[in-house]
Amino acid sequence: MNIKIALQIFNSMAPVFLLIFLGWFAVHKKVVDKSAKTICSTLVADFVFPALLFNETYKAKPSEVFNGSWMLAFGIAMCSMWLIGYLSNKIVLKKNMRQSAMQAMLCSFPNMGGMGIPFLALLIGASSAVSVAVANVIVAITVIPATLFLLELGDEASHAGKNSNALNIIGASVVKSLKKPMVSAVLVGLIFSITGASGYLPKFAVSSLDIVAKSCNFISLFAVGVAVYGAKLSLNRGLVMNLFLKCMLNPAIVWAMVVLFGLTGEHAEEMIFLLAMPTATNAAILAYQWKVQEEEASSIYLATTALSIVILPALLILMQTNIPGVH
Numbered sequence: 001m002n003i004k005i006a007l008q009i010f011n012s013m014a015p016v017f018l019l020i021f022l023g024w025f026a027v028h029k030k031v032v033d034k035s036a037k038t039i040c041s042t043l044v045a046d047f048v049f050p051a052l053l054f055n056e057t058y059k060a061k062p063s064e065v066f067n068g069s070w071m072l073a074f075g076i077a078m079c080s081m082w083l084i085g086y087l088s089n090k091i092v093l094k095k096n097m098r099q100s101a102m103q104a105m106l107c108s109f110p111n112m113g114g115m116g117i118p119f120l121a122l123l124i125g126a127s128s129a130v131s132v133a134v135a136n137v138i139v140a141i142t143v144i145p146a147t148l149f150l151l152e153l154g155d156e157a158s159h160a161g162k163n164s165n166a167l168n169i170i171g172a173s174v175v176k177s178l179k180k181p182m183v184s185a186v187l188v189g190l191i192f193s194i195t196g197a198s199g200y201l202p203k204f205a206v207s208s209l210d211i212v213a214k215s216c217n218f219i220s221l222f223a224v225g226v227a228v229y230g231a232k233l234s235l236n237r238g239l240v241m242n243l244f245l246k247c248m249l250n251p252a253i254v255w256a257m258v259v260l261f262g263l264t265g266e267h268a269e270e271m272i273f274l275l276a277m278p279t280a281t282n283a284a285i286l287a288y289q290w291k292v293q294e295e296e297a298s299s300i301y302l303a304t305t306a307l308s309i310v311i312l313p314a315l316l317i318l319m320q321t322n323i324p325g326v327h
Contacts, residue, residue, distance in 0.1 A: 016115060016305060019218060023225020032226065040223030041288040048219055049282050050185035051212040053144075056136040057189030058198045070131070070267055073257040075138050077275055081250050082108035082143045086150075088245060093238050098154035102293040103238075105147040105286065106300050107246045110277035112136060115305075119312070120273060124266055131270040140186040148180050151290055220281040227288055228298045239299050246300065247307055251276050251315060258323065265325025276315055278304035 026032045085107035089100040110116065112132050120132065192198040254275045258268045279301045287297035319326040 016111075016221060019221035020225040020228070023222040023227075024229050025225070026222070027226050027229040034226065034229065037223055037226045037288055040219055040226065041285050044216065044220050044223060044282065044285045045289045046181045048212055048216045049285070050181035051209050052216045053136070053140045053182060054185040054189040055209055055213045056133050057140060057186050058192040058201075059133065069261045070263065070271065071134060071138060073261040073263060074135060074271055074275070075142060077250075077254045077257045077271075078108055078138065079142055080253055081245070081275075082146065084249065084253075085242070085245055088241065089238075092241065096154065098151050098290070098292050101147045101150035101154070102287050102290070103242055103296065105143060105283045106279050106293070106297055107242055107250070108143050109139060109280040109283040110275055111280045111305075112139075112274050112277055115308070116274050116277050119277075120270060124269065131267075132274065135274050137186075137190075140182075141190070144186070145183050147286070148183060151292070217281070220285055223288070224281055224284055224298070224301060227284070227294070228302065233299050233302060234295065238296060239303065242296075242300055243303055243307070246279065246304055247311055251311070264323060268323050269319060269326050272315055272319060273312065276308075276311060278308045 027034060027036070082104045085104035086100045089095045089103040090097075095103065112135055116132055116135075192201070251272065254272050257263075258271060263271060279297075281301070284297040284301040287293050316326075
């Protein structure tokens with residue numbers, strides 16, 4: 001690994017670890033207590049992350065960012081990983097619907113904002129921001145609503161009586177998931193984008209949304225730092241299997257999509273790197289908010305972030321030798 005690549009990786013990862021440490025240190029020094037995890041998680045899930053998703057969707061004008069092959073390949077790769085993650089946890093580890101859905105999210109939702117943006121900006125340039133925006137839209141309309149629906153469905157089913165109608169349970173789950181700020185923000189954002197109404201948003205509203213959205217990385221990472229205080233990385237069967245899915249199978253699926261769709265150069269590089277990023281901070285935050293697979297979320301988040309020190313440069317070397325146009 002040359003100095004340039006090492007510096008790119010360090011510059012993209014150092015802020016992640018620094019802000020996580022800040023949250024951990026704040027609890028350690030009793031600046032905040034562990035209850036701050038709930039407050040920060042709710043703030044991210046109900047306000048900050050929805051603002052970020054709305055920003056990404058309403059700004060992603062189809063005429064400017066549409067790339068059919070890239071979007072389809074990215075969507076297939078991500079949804080395939082989510083489905084494999086769900087079925088593996090459900091069948092192999094015997095987890096319930098809610099637990100399997102959360103693990104699928106942790107295996108398939110990459111840290112495109114916290115690490116993807118700075119990493120690709122250093123490696124490829126500012127133009128990569130468009131791909132990140134498109135990728136976030138795909139995430140917002142696929143794995144996020146799918147995960148929220150199954151979380152709601154599992155929750156609704158657990159509270160329903162034995163004689164409850166299955167269609168009523170599913171209907172209630174759909175309604176509840178659509179009301180979630182993360183889903184509704186995307187739906188409204190898409191309406192603004194498709195109709196062109198985004199141009200009529202008042203400047204003060206746009207500025208307010210930008211301020212809220214830009215705080216997402218800090219609050220999310222701080223919350224993770226608070227959550228992992230006192231936690232131990234438990235190397236168990238579940239963690240090993242999900243790490244294999246995220247760090248080994250996931251890059252293989254993405255690589256297959258790149259070959260299948262004939263992607264080369266920056267398009268291939270952006271897709272492989274984006275989906276190879278460690279587990280997203282917001283995926284872990286979702287686990288904390290729903291109080292499902294919390295310890296597992298912290299473990300896979302920290303482990304995948306640490307392993308990316310090796311995985312990202314290894315992928316770059318493989319791309320440089322096997323994919324045309326990657327330098």
